Amino acid sequence: MxxxxxxxxxxxxxxxxxxxxPANSPEQSAVSGNYVAKVQDExxxxxxxxxxxxxxxxxxxxxxxxxxxxxxxxxVITGNEISRYGDPIITETLKRVPGxxxxxxxxxxxxxxxxxxxxxxxxxxxxxxxxxLDQVQPASVERIEIIxxxxxxxxxxxxxxxxxxxxxRAVKPNLQELRVGVGRSHFSRWANLNSLVSxxxxxxxxxxxxxxxxxxxxxxxxxxxxxxxxANELVGLRLLSERDRxxxxxxxxxxxxxxxLDKGGxxxxxSFATISDIHVHGQGIANDLIxxxxxxxxxxxxxxxxxxxxxxxxxxxxxxxGLGLLEVKVGLNGSLGQQIVRQVGYASDTARLQRExxxxxxxxxxxxxxxxxxxxxxxxxxxxxxxxxxxxxxxxYARSERSEQLESETDRFRVSISRLAFYGQDDWxxxxxxxxxxxxxxxxxxxxxxxxxxxxLGQHSRVxxxxxHTLYKVPGTRxxxxxxxxxxxxxxxxxxxxxxxxxxxxxxxxSPDYIGNPFLKPEVALGFDLSYEHYxxxxxxxxxxxxxxRIDDVVRRDILRQGGRWTLVQSNNDKASIESLEIEVxxxxxxxxxNAPAVDGRLxxxxxxxxxxxxxxxxxxxxxxxxxxxxxxxxYVGKGGGIKAGASFAFSGGGLARVSESLYSYSGxxxxxxxxxxxxxxxxxxxxxxxxxxxxxxxxxxxKYIVAGDAFRRSERTETSRLIRLTLExxx
Numbered sequence: 149m150x151x152x153x154x155x156x157x158x159x160x161x162x163x164x165x166x167x168x169x170p171a172n173s174p175e176q177s178a179v180s181g182n183y184v185a186k187v188q189d190e191x192x193x194x195x196x197x198x199x200x201x202x203x204x205x206x207x208x209x210x211x212x213x214x215x216x217x218x219x220x221x222x223x224v225i226t227g228n229e230i231s232r233y234g235d236p237i238i239t240e241t242l243k244r245v246p247g248x249x250x251x252x253x254x255x256x257x258x259x260x261x262x263x264x265x266x267x268x269x270x271x272x273x274x275x276x277x278x279x280x281l282d283q284v285q286p287a288s289v290e291r292i293e294i295i296x297x298x299x300x301x302x303x304x305x306x307x308x309x310x311x312x313x314x315x316x317r318a319v320k321p322n323l324q325e326l327r328v329g330v331g332r333s334h335f336s337r338w339a340n341l342n343s344l345v346s347x348x349x350x351x352x353x354x355x356x357x358x359x360x361x362x363x364x365x366x367x368x369x370x371x372x373x374x375x376x377x378x379a380n381e382l383v384g385l386r387l388l389s390e391r392d393r394x395x396x397x398x399x400x401x402x403x404x405x406x407x408x409l410d411k412g413g414x415x416x417x418x419s420f421a422t423i424s425d426i427h428v429h430g431q432g433i434a435n436d437l438i439x440x441x442x443x444x445x446x447x448x449x450x451x452x453x454x455x456x457x458x459x460x461x462x463x464x465x466x467x468x469x470g471l472g473l474l475e476v477k478v479g480l481n482g483s484l485g486q487q488i489v490r491q492v493g494y495a496s497d498t499a500r501l502q503r504e505x506x507x508x509x510x511x512x513x514x515x516x517x518x519x520x521x522x523x524x525x526x527x528x529x530x531x532x533x534x535x536x537x538x539x540x541x542x543x544x545y546a547r548s549e550r551s552e553q554l555e556s557e558t559d560r561f562r563v564s565i566s567r568l569a570f571y572g573q574d575d576w577x578x579x580x581x582x583x584x585x586x587x588x589x590x591x592x593x594x595x596x597x598x599x600x601x602x603x604x605l606g607q608h609s610r611v612x613x614x615x616x617h618t619l620y621k622v623p624g625t626r627x628x629x630x631x632x633x634x635x636x637x638x639x640x641x642x643x644x645x646x647x648x649x650x651x652x653x654x655x656x657x658x659s660p661d662y663i664g665n666p667f668l669k670p671e672v673a674l675g676f677d678l679s680y681e682h683y684x685x686x687x688x689x690x691x692x693x694x695x696x697x698r699i700d701d702v703v704r705r706d707i708l709r710q711g712g713r714w715t716l717v718q719s720n721n722d723k724a725s726i727e728s729l730e731i732e733v734x735x736x737x738x739x740x741x742x743n744a745p746a747v748d749g750r751l752x753x754x755x756x757x758x759x760x761x762x763x764x765x766x767x768x769x770x771x772x773x774x775x776x777x778x779x780x781x782x783x784y785v786g787k788g789g790g791i792k793a794g795a796s797f798a799f800s801g802g803g804l805a806r807v808s809e810s811l812y813s814y815s816g817x818x819x820x821x822x823x824x825x826x827x828x829x830x831x832x833x834x835x836x837x838x839x840x841x842x843x844x845x846x847x848x849x850x851x852k853y854i855v856a857g858d859a860f861r862r863s864e865r866t867e868t869s870r871l872i873r874l875t876l877e878x879x880x
Contacts, residue, residue: 216683219575219585220299220617221630221693223247225292232783232794233824234329234838234875236338236361238284238292238313243820245294246732246752248311249777249800251818252847252866254282258296258309259695259728260756260774264638267306270313270420270459273515274303279457279483281313283422285359287327287342288400290316296695297617297677298634300571300587301519301533304613307636307673307697308726315402315420319346319353324880331873333841336365338873351408359400366393371864373658375439378857384439394428394451413466419459426453444493444500447653451490457483461515472522481539482512491653503653506546513539529575538566541642547651561599561646568592573615585617591637595645597666602647605666611637626684630693632677640668640703644718651713657853658862660707660714669720673699687748688735699724702760702770706808707853724770726758746785753778763806772805772813795823802848810855814863816848836875844869 214224225245235241243250249257258266268275270284293312298304302312323346331338339362346355368391375384399422406416430449436442461479468474486508493501519533541563548556573587591611598604613635621628646664655661679693702722708715734750754777758770769775783794802815821842827835850863 213686216628216681219583219619219630221296221632221677221679223294223296225294227290230286230289230292233796233822233840234327234836234873235286235840236329236331236340236363236873237282238286238289239281240840241286242281242292242311243798244779244781244796244822245292246750246779247294247296247309247730247754247777249754249774251774251800251815252849254280256281256311257774258294258311259726260754260758260777261308261726261771263771264305264641265308265771267303267308267310268313269302269310271315271418271461272302272312273459273479274305279422283398283400283424283455283457284313285340285342285361285398285400287340287344288315288357288359288402290314290318296693297632298587298613298615298636300573300589300613300615301531303535303569304589304591304611304615304634304636305639307638307671307675307699315418316344316355316357317404317418319348319355319404319406321346321348323347323355326878326880327875329836329873329875331871333871334869335367335867336363336869336871338363338871352406354405355403357400357402359398361396361398363396364394365396366391367867369864369866371862373656373860373862375861376859382438383858385437386439386442387435387437388432390430390432392428392430394426396424396426398422398424413464416463416465418461418463421458422456424453424455426455427451442654444495444654446494446497447492448494449489449491449653451487453485453487455483455485457481472520474518474520476518477516479515480513481515483509485509493653500551501653502550503651504548506544508544509541510543511539511541513537527577530573531575532572533570535567535569535571538564540564543646545648559600559648561597561648563595563597563642563646565642566594581621581623583619585615587613587615589613589615593639593670595666597645597647599646599648605647607645607667607669609639609670611635611670611672613637625682627680627682630677630679630681634675634677636673636675638671638673640665640670644668644703649715655713656862657707657714657855657860658851660716661710662716663710665718668703668718669701671699671701671703671720673697684735684739688739689732691730691732693728693730695726695728697726699726699770704760704762704808705811707811721762723761724758726756726770726773728757729755748783749781751778751780763808765806767804767806767812769805772807772815774800774815775803776801790828791825793823793825795821797821810853812852812854814848814850814852816846818847819843819845832879834877836873836877838873838875840871840873841868842870 214222223246230241239250239254239256242248242256247258249260255262256266256268268281291314293314295310295312298306302310323344325344327342329340340360342359344357371388373386373388374382377383401421404416404418406414408414428451432447434442434445459479459481461477463475463477465473465475489505491503492499515537517533517535519531521529521531523529543561545559545561569589569591571587571589573585575585577583591613594608596604596606615634616632618631619628644664645666645668647666648664650662652659652661675695675697677693677695679691682690700723701720702724703718703720704722705716705718708717732752737744737747737749756773756775758773759765760768760770777800779796779798781794781796785792798820800818802817805813807813822840823842824836824838829835846868847866850861852859852861
């Protein structure tokens with residue numbers, strides 16, 4: 149295949165570009181780093197204890213690097229890297245991570261794919277429905293894990309990969325941190341307050357991280373809608389101008405308490421709570437230049453959203469004699485949401501349509517999981533476990549609509565979801581140069597939905613996911629190769645399973661209604677990954693990686709005419725293939741220039757391809773996949789660390805994508821230039837200055853629908869502006 153030939157060519161050239169080091173480097177000890185890290189928590193007999201501790205001193209803390217030594221490919225973004233730009237929301241941080249792209253609305257993608265192809269986890273668990281990454285403050289995050297392959301002890305709903313947000317867990321004695329920040333741009337204002345407290349009390353420990361923020365904004369969007377006939381004659385042209393004003397408030401609380409028990413083991417309580425409040429007032433004006441006038445020439449809307457979520461877990465870790473490490477977790481989670489939307493459509497300054505929609509959601513669930521790790525033979529770390537969860541979501545929906553006559557509807561929906569998974573895996577360090585991973589996971593999902601106007605509908609799906617990873621470290625060098633083979637899947641979102649019509653105010657082929665399909669099945673993918681890595685030093689590397697996926701039961705979107713209204717529907721009846729190629733280089737400038745300042749550089753590039761079988765080409769990309777992206781950054785540290793500064797440029801391509809035979813979408817190129825500087829005021833305080841979106845590049849998108857030779861097109865342009873933020877950081 150094309151992607152493999154490209155990868156092999158690059159891998160063949162790469163060794164000639166790197167400088168090798170002797171085999172007696174720390175990584176090449178008799179016991180490899182990944183094995184030591186995996187066994188340090190394993191129980192051993194008293195006679196073995198001292199020997200194992202000796203091995204830990206040699207390798208585990210000195211040289212273990214998850215990216216280099218884990219058999220599966222994993223990139224870890226540390227807390228220092230996360231806080232570097234003082235971002236107010238975590239999606240701003242993710243756009244600088246190699247291989248990750250973030251589009252408008254917080255759409256986070258790996259390999260150019262979002263919409264459920266990229267799995268988002270919080271502390272290794274799936275987030276509740278309605279949860280958004282924009283609700284997570286970077287100050288509450290300890291690290292971010294980018295897992296490009298699959299792992300049996302995580303859900304394999306990760307066709308493109310997994311992004312795991314790990315909240316604050318590490319406990320440092322007598323730690324107190326406070327950060328106060330403000331930000332301003334032409335269209336928005338920001339304010340945030342973050343604090344972290346942790347300490348040890350005897351053998352026990354606790355930590356409490358809190359984050360609060362508020363954003364106000366006033367933004368503008370311009371749109372154009374046109375219609376052309378079979379003869380390519382312009383028969384309709386409409387210009388729209390919209391203005392949205394509002395605010396967004398949020399609060400994150402992350403408490404954690406850990407007790408060391410008298411009989412050994414630990415008991416840990418960890419929770420995550422969020423509260424958000426969003427209020428948006430919108431106004432729009434339409435100008436019909438050609439063709440028949442639409443029903444409305446202006447509109448106004450108000451949207452008020454309140455959302456609360458709470459997740460709490462109790463974790464018990466023990467080391468029973470002869471069993472290994474046993475970890476059992478029980479959790480509760482719940483969320484409450486309410487949204488009120490009021491819309492008014494005007495014609496000649498007279499209200500022709502008044503619509504009010506009230507939606508209330510309540511979701512609650514219980515989770516349970518367990519994991520047993522043993523070391524039956526030298527070099528093997530065996531893990532088996534289970535995961536069980538059940539949740540129920542209730543939604544009350546009421547719509548009243550007044551035009552020529554009063555129309556109203558009241559619906560109640562209930563969706564129940566049960567998940568059960570079993571898995572086993574073996575991390576096997578065969579030698580100091582070669583390790584492998586074998587995993588098998590079975591995951592079952594049962595959904596049931598019912599509503600006022602439809603009977604109970606159910607769906608049951610089961611997926612087996614075999615997983616194989618290998619890591620080979622070339623003797624006498626700091627180069628290594630990885631290979632992976634896995635079966636993953638993408639489950640349908642909760643919203644897509646509810647057969648309720650969501651109405652658009654101005655119904656058209658490019659602004660249709662939407663109705664869910666309770667019979668959607670999972671999309672299942674078979675994929676492999678291949679990568680080459682070379683480490684000049686612990687902080688300098690070259691990485692080349694390639695991947696390929698073959699996906700069955702792909703969900704395709706079609707726009708149909710139902711009941712006199714244009715409606716978007718979904719169904720499982722397609723196949724697709726995706727390929728990706730990624731390159732990453734990072735390291736200090738002094739590797740090239742001996743007398744250079746203390747500057748670290750990084751560069752990453754990604755190229756993605758995909759094809760949907762039933763959609764004619766060209767541009768028949770899956771999920772409007774982003775074809776290429778990249779990022780380049782520089783970071784400087786002054787003498788003594790008194791000044792730190794840096795800049796980052798991230799870009800992602802767009803272009804035309806054919807969604808179905810009749811539907812097209814277009815997204816513009818996105819460019820983001822950010823910079824920061826940190827000034828140490830004294831031993832306990834510092835000032836961080838950050839600039840975001842220095843280019844002020846607008847967001848551009850379009851959609852096009854062709855029916856019976858007539859073409860309907862809508863293009864949209866959203867203005868953005870530069871943002872400056874000041875953050876005072878205090879560590880008493």
